[in-house]
Amino acid sequence: MPENNSALHLVLTGDPALFAIVRLSLIVSLSATLIAALIGVPLGALIALTRFRGREPVIVMLNALMGLPPVVAGLSVYLMLSRSGPLGSWGLLFTPPAMVIAQTVLVTPIIAALARQTIEDLWVEYREELAAMGVGPFRRVRTLIWDARFSLLTALLAGFGRAAAEVGAIIIVGGNILGFTRTMTTTIALETSKGNLPLAIGLGIVLMLIVILISALAWGARRASERFSG
Amino acid sequence: MSTPARASDLPIRLSDVEILAGGVTILDGISITFSAGAPTILIGPNGSGKTTLLRAAMGLIRPARGRITWDGCEVSPPTRRAIMFQRPVMLRRSAAANIGYALAAAGAPRAERPKRVAELLSLVGLDAYAGRPARQLSGGEQQRLSLARALARDPAVLFLDEPTASLDPAATKTIEDIVRAISARGIKVVMATHDLGEAKRLAGEIVLLHRGRVIESGPAPGFFAAPATGEAKKFIAGELLV
Numbered sequence: 001m002p003e004n005n006s007a008l009h010l011v012l013t014g015d016p017a018l019f020a021i022v023r024l025s026l027i028v029s030l031s032a033t034l035i036a037a038l039i040g041v042p043l044g045a046l047i048a049l050t051r052f053r054g055r056e057p058v059i060v061m062l063n064a065l066m067g068l069p070p071v072v073a074g075l076s077v078y079l080m081l082s083r084s085g086p087l088g089s090w091g092l093l094f095t096p097p098a099m100v101i102a103q104t105v106l107v108t109p110i111i112a113a114l115a116r117q118t119i120e121d122l123w124v125e126y127r128e129e130l131a132a133m134g135v136g137p138f139r140r141v142r143t144l145i146w147d148a149r150f151s152l153l154t155a156l157l158a159g160f161g162r163a164a165a166e167v168g169a170i171i172i173v174g175g176n177i178l179g180f181t182r183t184m185t186t187t188i189a190l191e192t193s194k195g196n197l198p199l200a201i202g203l204g205i206v207l208m209l210i211v212i213l214i215s216a217l218a219w220g221a222r223r224a225s226e227r228f229s230g
Numbered sequence: 231m232s233t234p235a236r237a238s239d240l241p242i243r244l245s246d247v248e249i250l251a252g253g254v255t256i257l258d259g260i261s262i263t264f265s266a267g268a269p270t271i272l273i274g275p276n277g278s279g280k281t282t283l284l285r286a287a288m289g290l291i292r293p294a295r296g297r298i299t300w301d302g303c304e305v306s307p308p309t310r311r312a313i314m315f316q317r318p319v320m321l322r323r324s325a326a327a328n329i330g331y332a333l334a335a336a337g338a339p340r341a342e343r344p345k346r347v348a349e350l351l352s353l354v355g356l357d358a359y360a361g362r363p364a365r366q367l368s369g370g371e372q373q374r375l376s377l378a379r380a381l382a383r384d385p386a387v388l389f390l391d392e393p394t395a396s397l398d399p400a401a402t403k404t405i406e407d408i409v410r411a412i413s414a415r416g417i418k419v420v421m422a423t424h425d426l427g428e429a430k431r432l433a434g435e436i437v438l439l440h441r442g443r444v445i446e447s448g449p450a451p452g453f454f455a456a457p458a459t460g461e462a463k464k465f466i467a468g469e470l471l472v
Contacts, residue, residue, distance in 0.1 A: 125319055126319060126321070128290065128315060128319070129315070129318070129319045129321075130335075131290055132288065132290065132308065132312065132313045132315075132380075133331075133332055133335040133336070133379075133383070134307055134308050134309065134335060134336070134383075135335050139335065143321070143331075147321060147322040147323070225322075227363075228323075228363060229322035229323060229363055229365070
């Protein structure tokens with residue numbers, strides 16, 4: 001098919017327009033994943049290691065939010081950032097930071113829920129030994145996060161995969177503005193509807209390569225875990 | 231927490247201790263004292279309360295009734311006592327790092343740790359496995375590493391919960407030799423076993439538990455030569471205590 005050849009040509013020749021879109025997509029999704037990790041891992045650890053009234057409903061909600069539809073996340077952030085919304089004065093709607101916020105909302109529950117499960121499982125295993133060694137709360141949290149680091153890395157990669165592949169949230173809050181908020185997924189949606197298949201297919205190839213790379217990194221983390229930690 | 235380290239946690243005194251789990255009485259009116267000296271071996275069938283007694287004496291479980299004191303104090307952080315569980319859990323790091331972790335948790339100065347790690351690995355015969363992930367060691371090796379990790383706390387008293395329960399004779403002998411060496415260093419060993427032969431080989435004192443109560447206790451030679459109770463006679467004769 002001529003579209004496929006043109007698409008490959010765009011990828012292999014490093015088409016500037018295509019790679020500007022890839023670059024913005026990676027910046028947005030990596031930033032969102034980083035912020036979500038900074039919120040999600042401590043939040044997961046806190047829920048895993050503390051007992052409080054209403055803990056179980058919180059866990060159920062957190063697990064449910066892993067399946068939060070991207071359009072709902074996008075709509076929520078849109079309502080917050082729109083001119084009449086509580087954060088409208090920030091002027092962030094239809095900018096890359098708005099897209100980062102929307103993806104952070106989407107990814108944080110995934111990382112927090114997986115971190116909670118990972119850390120809680122390890123805590124059940126370690127609890128008595130750490131108590132017998134007289135390990136205090138601060139060192140306990142540090143130990144659990146460090147010893148669960150490869151599983152937590154897999155959680156981060158799962159979060160990044162979700163962010164990189166979603167289209168619903170960022171198209172609502174980003175607006176899909178050419179050269180400003182247009183990412184791989186929003187471009188594919190738009191260009192396909194316009195019939196400009198080479199660019200859509202080229203971006204599809206890059207997106208698939210990124211997804212495969214994430215899977216390889218997750219696998220590598222698992223292998224490293226077995227090799228270095230047993 | 232900045233509680234000053236105590237010279238010793240001994241003697242450990244349990245007075246009329248009752249421990250419940252899920253409404254079931256596990257230990258019932260236990261009064262016993264662990265003092266410095268030869269190993270004390272807790273014997274009795276499964277479910278007799280040996281593990282619970284060790285955990286209570288370690289300070290990991292609070293009694294529902296009665297008192298436990300360490301060198302006269304009712305509240306005592308486990309600075310001078312250590313426990314090796316029946317199924318020890320290895321931290322997800324190397325054998326050497328497992329010991330290093332215990333040393334750090336016990337407050338050993340960073341500069342001293344490598345030397346202490348090497349000494350302890352040597353004591354339990356694991357010098358060659360220093361860099362190996364602890365979870366990849368065999369069952370017997372993990373038991374020895376767990377012993378070294380417990381000793382990293384420089385304990386005055388060491389609780390061992392069936393340390394040879396699932397080991398072959400060679401691995402059992404290695405552990406028993408280490409236990410003798412530890413005891414010879416002046417560390418009080420309190421060990422649970424249901425292996426009568428092991429109890430005879432290691433015990434200075436014997437405590438026979440059955441259904442959460444102390445049936446008989448005293449110096450090992452007297453216990454084995456002239457048991458005073460019917461339960462002790464049956465247990466020594468190899469009959470089933472149910």
